[in-house]
Amino acid sequence: MIDVKNLTKYYGRTLAVDNISFNVDAGSVVGFLGPNGAGKTTTLRILTCFIPATSGSAKVGGFDVFSQSVKVRSRIGYMPENVPLYPEMRVREYLMFRAALRGLPSKQRSAAVDRAAERCWLISPEDMMRRRIDQLSRGYRQRVGLADCLLHDPEVLVLDEPTIGLDPAQVREMRKLIGSLGEKHTVILSSHILAEVEQVCKELIVISSGRIVAQGTPGELRRRVTGPSRVIVEVKGGQPELMAAAVADIDGVLDVQYTRSGNWTRLTVKGGENADLRQDVAALIAAKGYHLRELRREVSSLEDFFVQMTYEQISGQKGIGNRE
């Protein structure tokens, strides 16, 4: 559905997107992941024909974003990062306008607006559609933006940071919605927060400093995560130093750090790769007679990977990616 080849974008002399290529199949939900200023928005803007690329090509649904811009635009629903809306309009007016602008025949417009509104939970409270946009909360604005994208039932949805600024409940709803959209549409969404992408997307593209640093399903990416295992223990009953030293003596433990929290001491125990030290630690605590409050093992997450990847990118390629 989306075919990007060697896409490069300079803003003046600043390189924003550096020769990226990727493919998105129809019906998939793709997460575009990267820290702020990595080039996510730029890439999405190029895909939605808002700005042209400096070089390289991009096709959406087989149409070139440069030469067949109008065709591409009519196949895309795009929700920009901050969801810009006309403040003085009412929700329904706005959606009707957008529907007309997208070329929907006037007879179908009302139905399309109702449908999109329903999908985006804009029907409750009842007067929501009659409210002025500048009186809406952030979450509702986001929904209006999303409804706007869905009006013409586009093949491709491009959502730039769809969950930013939403409260947790709203985030969850949005996730659900996007998940459901994936059934009918091809969705590209961007985020700098791994968690939401991880849950919704079938595929992730990690971008940093304008380059793709990793690509694949969340599972694939997780598998690539390497790193020491950790056990977190919260204990009470002895001098922290002594307790730490005792734990450190366990076989296979590489490093122990401790922090205090009230009477409790929190120990972070690092072990070798893929080692599970929980049993040994529990045994030691029992033996020493300490009070145990928590004991859990932490595996390296996608988050770590994300940080790791992007950190490497930044430290490795200073001078290019970090300026934006």
Added chain:
Amino acid sequence: MRKIVILARRELSAYFYSPMAYVIAALFLLLVGLIFLWGVRVPFLKFEIEPVFRSGAESTLRPLFDVLAYGLAVVVPLLTMRLVSEEFRSGTIETLMTAPVTDAAVILGKFLAAMVLYLLLLAATGVFFALVVVFGKPDWGVAGMGYIGMVLLGAVYISVGLFASTLTRHQLVAGLIGIAILAFFTAGLYLVVLAIPPEYSQVVAKVNIITHFADFSKGVFDTRGLVFFVTVTAFFLFISVKVLESRRWR
């Protein structure tokens, strides 16, 4: 074409749903009424406009139009300043330009909206013409040509104001640029004409918007004026489109 109308409708609703259009309309009518009924007199500047409508004066709107030709150079950019710059400022340009509409359609839609608003303002001066009809015996040819001239003049002013609006994201700056351009092509060129020798001043006078408007306001139809107004409007709309497009490669 349909999209132009759709865009124009939205733009008009923006005008009418915000207080600005009404404030400008009220101020415009106050200005017109002042010139028409009271006249303007600033003694220390030796500036004086006699009331257009007074006992013993010619029954015509012509002096009013002649003054308005200058006054609108200030009023029209105020109307048009927000058209594009506001889209840039609020970011709605992004949703607008990623919808399947061309840049030209956007510019034309906005032009059309401003034009409709302008025509409504002009129609509001109809009551003053009605006064002239009731209390005098106006020359319909002059009045008709005067209104046609005002419409064409408005088209030029709006296209210039629209162009100014595409240049910056700050409304006020856009307004000032528009006023500056229009002031130059009206009063500014007039001063230039006074300062230079006649063989050049002839050419310069032809670039002056007022020169062409004067024909219309006195009741003379001249293709020169029509062509001038239409081509200048088209030109400014064209370069507005170019400026709007330029964000793609800048």
Added chain:
Amino acid sequence: MAVKKKNTDSDPSGPKKTRERDIRSSRRAAGVSVAIAIVAATALLIVINVISDKKNYRCDVETLGRYRLSDAAARILDQMDQPIRLTSIYTSTESDRKPQDYLPRVRDLMAEIARRKDNIIVVNVTSDREKAEVHARLRKNLDEAASGHRKVIMDFQILAGIQGPQFEQLTRQWQAYSSKGWLVQFAMPKLAEAAMTAGRDDLRTTSMELRQKLADASLPDYPGMVRHLSETLKKLRDSLENLSVGLRQLASLPKEASKSRPELIEAADKVIVAISRASEKLGKKDTPVPADPSAALKEFITSVRAVTGSAESAARRLEKFAGNGFAPYARSWRTVRGTLPDRYRRLAYIATGMAEQARGIQLAAKVEFQKKHIPQIRDGMLKFDAEARRIRSAVEKLLKDLTDLDEPTKEIFAQAGKDDYLQAILKPLNDLLARAAGAGPLDEQKELIQKIKQDNVVLVEIGSRTGVVGFDEVWPLASRPEMGRIGDKAKKPKRVFYGDMAICTRILSLASDPFAEVVLTYFEQIPPQYLQRRQPTIVGSIYSGWLQTVRERLERANLKISEWNIAKQDSPPKPTDNIRQVLLILPPPEPSPMPPMPGMKIPQWSPDEVEKVRKVIAGGTPAVFLAGYVFPRYTRGIPLPGYYGFSEYLRIDWKLDVKTSLRVIQAKADPLNPGEFKLPIHTWRHMRLSTFTDHPVGRPLKARRMYLFNACPIVKASGKAGSPTGTAPARNEPNVEVKDILIVPKHRNEMWAISDIEAFIIKVKKRKPLEPDRKEIGGDLLGPFAVAVEASRKIKGKQARIIVLAAADSFTDYYLQDTVMLFREDGTIDPEPPPTGNVDLLINSVYHLIGKGEYIGAGPAIIEPVEIAPKTMVVVKILFGLAWPGLMFAIGGAVVLLRKR
């Protein structure tokens, strides 16, 4: 439209096949392509506008037709078949003749004229360079037309070159003349020297001035230059001829002196003898007085009278000798005690006195007293004798001086006596003078030469004839608004466009034969100068020579001018080429009550003369009468009403009562005292009046600036006498039709015709409030009344028509060439150009009378004014000035409030 096509070419979102291109160059390419698109669009914008500027269509939508060719102008153009060249020269930089305002108008008009006819070429000139080119071309034409003048001027320059040295030489000759020479006694050498020097200088300066004028870039005034050089030549000729004649007369003087010598000496001796005889009668000094003093005195008186006679005869002799000759200029003619004849006359006078005195003594006094006086008389006689002898020797000296010729003088006389003396100089000079006189006034070029110097003119060239139309003809000053506020001193007077008629009538007059002949009709007797003591000069209130402006304008309106002096001819001159004639009749002179010398026959205005005019008009020749207010004539302090020679005729034949004894005045309502008026002082001389009726003569002038002077009212004469305004009875002429042209309407209550001018002036001088004298009889005449009318009637089947313009003084040169001074209320003076628009009233009248009414210019149109009562105005102001914008505001507020929810 074409502009939009560029759009796709430069659209950066267009195909981008060359993605591998260097980033910067692709950006530059995009920028360049947009730049090219904008440049192309700009070029297209300019090209389209330039083309549309060249090939424009223009039409005047406005119903009054102020911006299109007037019907009359179109009619004139339509009948022109010969090639015409129009050149507008507009190079003015004056602020009130702004090219940016006025020039486009001229150009539009020229374009419209050119569109109307193919045979008209229009050239617009705005730069000084082009102007110079046109001038050069015109000068070439002018040089051809004035070839005679130029030859004269060139010859004069040559002459000056040759004669300068000749005069120089003459000067030197006279300088060399001995200071003891014979001619010195007449101061002749000095005078001659001065005359020759002056002649040389005159030649030199005139020659230089002419050379300068020829070098001037603009068109030289050849006739003026010829006039100038002629004057110089005349002066030279006169001084040379005086010299030659003088010398000839002087040459004969010695002979005459020696011839008259015996006679003169004899006369002188006779005086002496007569004196000694008289002295003898009373005896010698210191001898006893005669015994009978009375008898002695009686004898003495007789002989003293003889002395008077002889002295007078001597004086006469001397005077006769002097005659017309030069003797009186001789130094010895004038002695310390006066000239010689004067001295003899004094002698004679004193002698008479003595005789009278002696007679008185002899008759009245006692003998002792007489005796006592005789010695005194003796003493007087001695002085008398001495004086007589002194005069005699003076006479002798004179005769000696006059006869005593020296050799060089003789030589000079010998030369001067020859026929060809100074002829070498005089002959070419006289020849040139004759040719200069024959060079003519170059009438056709006069206007060109005079007007071409202006900044803004339109040249009309048809064949070899050239006419010039000046800025003030194309844009005469408008009539100021009659209502509303007058007197904004900051405002320049508005100009109205009259260009189409100004230019087209010029074309007409250059291209076609005159429409008609205007016969200037007057009654004048102006004797030649030498007869002026013996014959009276008889001229009406307007001398026919004061109508130069009118004549010129009439000629330019394609009319011919001829003259009919009723005092000399009984009927108007035969029309040339059988064209129609129109009489333009000036006010005739008032017959004087008695001839200057008893029994002398002088021409007088009389009913006979009226009869001559009546016959011509009855014959179908239309006439324009110029009448006007006539100042009362005072006889022993009693004013007699102003005389107008045609008043009887106009009243009886035409039912028109021209009230020349009433003067129309234009006062100003006093805003503080309703019903009272003040007189703005300038309205006395410049009364603004353009309240024309819809009569074809006046209608086009409604918006023209008209100033009238000494206007008088015209009312329709009624059948009965003693009507309120004093209308005299008229003959019952039922078929007279009178139409007003210019009127003082009833509502103009600040204008009326005053009857008692003296009382009025006193009132004005004392700054008393003015109001019309509403007396039934002898009071003032209030509006409505006419100032110009047309009257027509059938006389023996022929239609006779006249127009009376009752403001004759408004058409004279001194009025039409005089700056109008308008006194403002704040005491400032506002000068305006002369009211030349007045002549249009005359021209229109003539056109109307000869049936060429279609050529009367449409004139600037008048726009109906707004009429609104002050109270209504207040309502209108509140409703439309405040409530209407307020409504907008309210609607806005409501909408915003509604949208809030």
